[in-house]
Amino acid sequence: MRLTDEQKRILDGARGIPARVAMEMLVALGDIYGAEDFIPIKSVHLAGLSLKSHGIAGMEWVGDMVEKGARFVVPTTMNVIGVDRSRDLGLPVDWVEAQMRIQKGYEAMGAYGTSSCVPYYYSFLPRFGESIAWAESSAVVFTNSVLGARDNREGGPSAWASAVTGVTPRHGLHLDGNRKGDILFKVNVKCKNISDYGALGNYVGNVTGEKIPVFENLGSPVMEELVLFGSALASAGGVALFHAIGVTPEAPDLETVFAGKKYEVVELGKRELEQGYHNLTSGKNRKVNYVAIGCPHCSLNQVIEVAELLRGKKINKEVVMWVHTNIPVKQMAIQFGYDRMIEDSGAVLTQDLCTILGNPEALGVTTLATNSPKMAFYAPGSNGFDVWYGTVEKCVEAAITGEWKE
Numbered sequence: 001m002r003l004t005d006e007q008k009r010i011l012d013g014a015r016g017i018p019a020r021v022a023m024e025m026l027v028a029l030g031d032i033y034g035a036e037d038f039i040p041i042k043s044v045h046l047a048g049l050s051l052k053s054h055g056i057a058g059m060e061w062v063g064d065m066v067e068k069g070a071r072f073v074v075p076t077t078m079n080v081i082g083v084d085r086s087r088d089l090g091l092p093v094d095w096v097e098a099q100m101r102i103q104k105g106y107e108a109m110g111a112y113g114t115s116s117c118v119p120y121y122y123s124f125l126p127r128f129g130e131s132i133a134w135a136e137s138s139a140v141v142f143t144n145s146v147l148g149a150r151d152n153r154e155g156g157p158s159a160w161a162s163a164v165t166g167v168t169p170r171h172g173l174h175l176d177g178n179r180k181g182d183i184l185f186k187v188n189v190k191c192k193n194i195s196d197y198g199a200l201g202n203y204v205g206n207v208t209g210e211k212i213p214v215f216e217n218l219g220s221p222v223m224e225e226l227v228l229f230g231s232a233l234a235s236a237g238g239v240a241l242f243h244a245i246g247v248t249p250e251a252p253d254l255e256t257v258f259a260g261k262k263y264e265v266v267e268l269g270k271r272e273l274e275q276g277y278h279n280l281t282s283g284k285n286r287k288v289n290y291v292a293i294g295c296p297h298c299s300l301n302q303v304i305e306v307a308e309l310l311r312g313k314k315i316n317k318e319v320v321m322w323v324h325t326n327i328p329v330k331q332m333a334i335q336f337g338y339d340r341m342i343e344d345s346g347a348v349l350t351q352d353l354c355t356i357l358g359n360p361e362a363l364g365v366t367t368l369a370t371n372s373p374k375m376a377f378y379a380p381g382s383n384g385f386d387v388w389y390g391t392v393e394k395c396v397e398a399a400i401t402g403e404w405k406e
């Protein structure tokens with residue numbers, strides 16, 4: 001790779017051991033991907049921060065890097081961790097302590113400790129065309145597709161290395177030519193809510209893999225529907241960028257989005273939508289004892305929707321219900337009284353954590369109901385849960401009755 005004088009100095013250790021380690025990591029990645037040089041980046045989102053991902057060895061590595069002087073040089077946000085710092089949820093004490101050591105370590109390097117997968121809902125909004133180095137697949141697909149920022153699907157280590165150096169190898173989705181569509185999906189079914197978009201995204205993710213899907217006639221999804229749709233594509237298929245004609249900023253028409261490339265056409269109808277629901281449902285026992293909403297973390301609109309559904313009701317005594325969001329959204333919910341509507345029912349409005357990267361199985365729950373396609377996709381493997389997937393209304397009903405109805 002072609003390096004600037006300053007980048008060579010970093011590689012020689014002039015800015016300390018962490019910066020040298022980070023630069024070595026990025027040069028190795030650049031060589032693997034055939035990058036000619038580095039691009040400066042505007043921001044970083046770190047992921048893989050939970051104890052589940054780090055383990056004890058990772059926790060000690062973070063402490064070592066802090067001691068050796070690791071510092072971030074661009075605005076850096078943090079993904080979800082495995083605990084809620086505002087309360088005791090009954091999770092094992094040693095788990096909470098180890099998780100907080102990881103969190104504090106990254107904060108000492110300069111990260112904003114807001115711990116969420118949706119930093120674009122509060123202040124951290126990449127601009128169109130801007131290069132960034134974000135990890136967290138649901139955030140990557142959103143920033144690329146809906147905002148038109150430029151980001152490869154970074155892992156936790158490469159995002160950390162970019163936060164320390166301020167650069168990323170110039171390859172993949174940072175380049176114009178790699179942002180064109182590969183497959184056209186003609187949507188012949190109307191998605192009515194988040195869970196429909198999630199189910200369709202799951203179906204397409206399974207078909208398209210890591211290729212770039214283009215959607216014609218996707219309707220007029222609201223922001224949260226685009227977030228969940230992207231998260232389903234990214235989890236089932238590894239999609240980092242999608243285009244929706246007339247909806248996303250790089251897709252005014254088919255000519256622009258395919259730029260003369262030959263492409264396959266796939267029709268999507270009711271059958272494919274139903275297949276998505278089927279893929280995301282592994283539940284056998286209709287007795288539900290865990291309900292979770294908010295993967296990716298809920299926006300204020302989603303918190304209000306759940307609060308209104310729970311208003312004046314009580315959830316079943318056998319059920320744990322968590323509604324996942326972050327500190328900024330939770331503080332707004334507190335200000336307007338929506339947290340009380342949720343918590344008076346017996347459900348919990350959590351901050352910082354999520355089902356997949358947390359440890360709710362430690363509470364003894366086994367059967368999950370959710371409207372989040374990414375959570376439904378990962379929970380059987382990561383938490384060992386049986387999963388029922390459906391609308392937020394059905395999930396709240398399951399929380400109240402303790403049962404997943406037909």
Ligand code: F3S
Binds near residue numbers: 117138375
């Ligand atoms: Fe966010 Fe956790 Fe889901 S990080 S996207 S809530 S798996």
